[in-house]
Amino acid sequence: MNDRLGKFSDLQSVQEAFSKDKVGVTERGERIPIDRLNRAIEEGIARADTRMRRYRRSRRAWRVWWAMMTLFILITAAVNISPAFASMMRAIPGISGFIKLIDSNPAMRTAFHHEFVQPVHLSDEGLAYKLTVNGIIADHQRLLVLYTLEGGDIHRSSMSPYADITDLQGNQLEAALMYSYFPGEQESEGIMQDYIDVILAEGVEMPDGIVLSMHLEGERLQVEVPIEHERFKDMVEVIQINQVVEIAGQKLTIEQATVTPLQVSVKMSSHRSNPKHINAFIGLELVDEEGRRYRSKGGFGDVDSSFTKHFDSPYLIRPEKLSMVAKGLYLSDRGLSVTIDTEKKQLIDAPDERLMLAKVTEVGDEIRIGITLQGNVAHNEHVFLELLSYDGGFRDASGKEYKLLDTGVRNGSFREGSQQMTYIIAKEQYKQPLTFDIQEYPGYVLDDMSVEIK
Amino acid sequence: MAGLERSEEKKHDHALLERIHAEKAKLYGIAYSYMRNEADALEAVQETVCRVWQKRHTLRNEQFFSTWMVRILIRVCLDAHKKRKRERPMTLFNSYENVSDRGMEERLDMERRLDQLPARYRMIVILKYYQDMTISEIAELTGKPAGTIKTWIHKALKQLRVDWDEKEGRADER
Numbered sequence: 001m002n003d004r005l006g007k008f009s010d011l012q013s014v015q016e017a018f019s020k021d022k023v024g025v026t027e028r029g030e031r032i033p034i035d036r037l038n039r040a041i042e043e044g045i046a047r048a049d050t051r052m053r054r055y056r057r058s059r060r061a062w063r064v065w066w067a068m069m070t071l072f073i074l075i076t077a078a079v080n081i082s083p084a085f086a087s088m089m090r091a092i093p094g095i096s097g098f099i100k101l102i103d104s105n106p107a108m109r110t111a112f113h114h115e116f117v118q119p120v121h122l123s124d125e126g127l128a129y130k131l132t133v134n135g136i137i138a139d140h141q142r143l144l145v146l147y148t149l150e151g152g153d154i155h156r157s158s159m160s161p162y163a164d165i166t167d168l169q170g171n172q173l174e175a176a177l178m179y180s181y182f183p184g185e186q187e188s189e190g191i192m193q194d195y196i197d198v199i200l201a202e203g204v205e206m207p208d209g210i211v212l213s214m215h216l217e218g219e220r221l222q223v224e225v226p227i228e229h230e231r232f233k234d235m236v237e238v239i240q241i242n243q244v245v246e247i248a249g250q251k252l253t254i255e256q257a258t259v260t261p262l263q264v265s266v267k268m269s270s271h272r273s274n275p276k277h278i279n280a281f282i283g284l285e286l287v288d289e290e291g292r293r294y295r296s297k298g299g300f301g302d303v304d305s306s307f308t309k310h311f312d313s314p315y316l317i318r319p320e321k322l323s324m325v326a327k328g329l330y331l332s333d334r335g336l337s338v339t340i341d342t343e344k345k346q347l348i349d350a351p352d353e354r355l356m357l358a359k360v361t362e363v364g365d366e367i368r369i370g371i372t373l374q375g376n377v378a379h380n381e382h383v384f385l386e387l388l389s390y391d392g393g394f395r396d397a398s399g400k401e402y403k404l405l406d407t408g409v410r411n412g413s414f415r416e417g418s419q420q421m422t423y424i425i426a427k428e429q430y431k432q433p434l435t436f437d438i439q440e441y442p443g444y445v446l447d448d449m450s451v452e453i454k
Numbered sequence: 455m456a457g458l459e460r461s462e463e464k465k466h467d468h469a470l471l472e473r474i475h476a477e478k479a480k481l482y483g484i485a486y487s488y489m490r491n492e493a494d495a496l497e498a499v500q501e502t503v504c505r506v507w508q509k510r511h512t513l514r515n516e517q518f519f520s521t522w523m524v525r526i527l528i529r530v531c532l533d534a535h536k537k538r539k540r541e542r543p544m545t546l547f548n549s550y551e552n553v554s555d556r557g558m559e560e561r562l563d564m565e566r567r568l569d570q571l572p573a574r575y576r577m578i579v580i581l582k583y584y585q586d587m588t589i590s591e592i593a594e595l596t597g598k599p600a601g602t603i604k605t606w607i608h609k610a611l612k613q614l615r616v617d618w619d620e621k622e623g624r625a626d627e628r
Contacts, residue, residue, distance in 0.1 A: 014611060014614060015583070017564060018564075018579075018583040018584070019583075021561055021564045021584075022583065022584050024561055025486065025487055025490065025584060026483075026487075026584070028486065028492075030483070032479055032482055033492060033496070036492075036496055037478055037482055037496065037499065038475075038478075040496045040497070040499045040500040040503070041471075041474060041475065041478060041499070041500070041503050043500050044499070044500040044501065044502065044503025044504040044506075044507065045471075045503060045504070045507050047500065047501075047504040048503070048504040048505070048507035048508045049507075051504065051508060124597075125525075125529070125597075126574075126596070126597070126598070127528060127529065127532055127573070127574045127577060127596055127598075128529075128532055128573060128574050219574070219598075220598075220602070
């Protein structure tokens, strides 16, 4: 077909084209087929009645199915679903799609078993998408937001919505946000169910409510969610520990533990006199007297200095005893560095053969240095090492100092036990070669540690 | 008591039906502008009435009924348009009954260009340039900030290969 309209050069020409087109469209639109339109209205109402009858039948079928499933599960005792869990499932519309998600997350699973969930069911709808917050699980330290996204082309694998969470006054929460990306019950196109894990920074109070904003495909959807503090206000236990432990030749002070229904936070510090740089723990977790394990989920701070580690919580289970255990530490020598000639694209000096220069490229005003690191895998764990410090610097051959670019991204990816990173520096006339101070390097020591929390 | 409640409900439904009939020309006009053929426009109205009827007890404030219903219509048109694109992406010859040949090719070109826009941009263009709505009216209807509507128009026109000056955009806001 020929393009009769040609290229539009300015607003006036497109307005003229619209006006012309509009005349024809409006003429036809105003020739309303009244009889057919009236029939469409009648048929619309009839369609609504049919759908509502079908919906009521399927709801009855669902309740029968659910009752049968509950009975089957209780009889076989294969999976532990409490009446409280079933009650929660019925109390929160749309929550059935979250079953696999709930089961994959220990905090959520425990919360549902103990009815520690706040039903919400609030939505915002745009032109193409709809966001519903189905429920939240909150305590003083952590918040889980269960949501559903609906829209014509939504599918879990095809998009990653950007979420923003503020308090009710619009202030950003000082918190880490994590998505689950776990396959939900409904994998079909047009619906996605997921949760956002919000871990507050130390000392930050859980707000009275949050505003969840989702940005996708040009639309911004917002849902305001009040947080019912009455549900958890007295559910916090602070345990002073103040114990020094030694593991793999390094000393740590275990200061205190804060225990709430969703999280245990253990505050610790490494001694300044430690001979090596602590990069991470191996196998860090909590264990109760029944042998139930509560894994570490990360934390805040620098493990070689002052830091807090987070764990799943046994609060709702109320164990008698709780210990923090580890199998060893990832360690590296202090004072290591790597020297690279970015003009010749050569690795001049490195601690050993585990560090390789992958490539050096120039992009605009930047020089991008790709590095591969091997040998950081121990006990089937992937530990991402910060080879160079996040706010680190480097020096040229004359000793002049520079900083890694703030806009530089220290990307990492795991591939067959190795780690790839890209560091970005400004494109300048450096006196080559350049020397970068290493913060963390592969290496580990196995040594069992156990500290009594309570 | 149950009889009294049913009678009240019937009165309410009757009043709602009257309101739908009062707005049907507007609904059809918007649907036709967007779908550009009678059959799809009627289907969009039918589906809109279906959803309005299903949700009729959820409307909290009667004075927003018209806006609420048009919003549902917009959603229906967007979904239908996407479905239509998936099922018959290249067929655009169903729009022009009883139209003279002169200008027909231009209209088909315009339809093809509009068809290539993302659904939400097409809708905003239709509301602004074919239904003569202001930015503020579109913002209120869609529940989006006026700035977002302007951005979408800008992007839509850009995709239609137009330079849209910000000043002209502000002058265009009524």
